[in-house]
Amino acid sequence: GFDGVNKLTILNDIVVCGREGTASVLSTPPKYAEPCAIGSAQGLARWLNTRMISTRLDMWGIEPGTKNVTNLWVELAEGEITLEDSCPPKRTVNVVSVNIRNKSGQVLLESHQEMGDGSNRVRNRPLSQK
Numbered sequence: 001g002f003d004g005v006n007k008l009t010i011l012n013d014i015v016v017c018g019r020e021g022t023a024s025v026l027s028t029p030p031k032y033a034e035p036c037a038i039g040s041a042q043g044l045a046r047w048l049n050t051r052m053i054s055t056r057l058d059m060w061g062i063e064p065g066t067k068n069v070t071n072l073w074v075e076l077a078e079g080e081i082t083l084e085d086s087c088p089p090k091r092t093v094n095v096v097s098v099n100i101r102n103k104s105g106q107v108l109l110e111s112h113q114e115m116g117d118g119s120n121r122v123r124n125r126p127l128s129q130k
Helices: 041-049 069-077
Strands: 007-011 014-018 081-084 090-093 096-098 109-114 120-129
Antiparallel strands (some): 007 014, 081 090, 096 120
């Protein structure tokens, strides 16, 4: 089936995207973006632009709930995430969540997270880290 947004074609193990539609079934295992092949945040932006035809990467980090490409690059380069080479790419984050209990069985909670700009994000949940 096609969804009318992007077209996914496999040619000699290369993913090529266009505007006609998205292939819904792949017979080969997924491939992942390789940080050493991408090389930089600018390289990641070029890689993303070929796979996300209708997305404005310049709005990433500005629109609520988005990260900029540089932050995404740091996550990829440091091994915090994987990006599946698809149209659009799929970001996978592995998270560890830890429940620390005292002798009474109470769970230690992270009350808040201090952000880079000094603001606080309310958490009130068990400790976790990607």
